[in-house]
Every structure is written in C-alpha cells, then in structure tokens.
Amino acid sequence: MTAVCEMCVQQFNNRYNIHRPETVESLFYMYRLTKDPIYRTWGWNIFQAFEKHTKLAEGYASVSDVLLPRHTDKMETFYLAETLKYLYLLFGDDFNVLHLNDYVFNTEAHPLPVYNS
Secondary structure: OOOOOOOOHHHHHHOOOOOOHHHHHHHHHHHHHOOOOOOHHHHHHHHHHHHHHHHHOOOEEEEEEOOOOEOOOOOOOHHHHHHHHHHHHHHHOOOOOOOOOOOOOOOOOOOEEOOOO
C-alpha cells in the first residue's frame, strides 16, 4: 500500500470493505458517457482485488480490516445483486445490454424501462 492510501485509511479510520456497489456503479456510468477505457481498467482492477482478497471457498467475504486483512463471516447480498451487476454492465456491449436511453436504475440496481409520454 502506498503512503497516500495508508494515510487516507488512517485519517478516515475506514479499514473495511463490504463490496459496496457505488464506486463500480459510478465507473459504469462514466464509461457509458465518455467511452474512456480508464473506467473499465479501474473496474477490472476492483474485480481482480475482490477475487484475490475476498474470494473464499464459501463465497466472497467482506473484509473487516484491509490492512491486516481480516474477513468477516458474511457476504452482503448487494455484492451479488448490485456490485457484480454493475461490473457485468461495465464490460458488456453498450448496444446489446440495457441502453441508458431506454432504462434507468433504481437504488437497488434494478433496471426500469423509461416511458416517454
């Protein structure tokens, strides 16, 4: 870990990772809007980190302390329902997978059709 990252972790005392979807969701929207491949690169890095640091035989455990690391004894449901869904959409074909002119996502990452009146 770099000194900057360690400083941020210590400053905010945020040493856990529960696979929250918001960062990957943001990367998905930014990629779709800009087509800048950096967002896919960052998403891939996040996915690889989840695979390396949180994958267990039983599933994907949350991490209670990223500096040690310590796993919790649970996997949040939103990891499967939202985080992995946004990763799938980030790497999916823009034209065949939920076009943003036709769908909007609710807070649980469920696609809802847009109706124009």
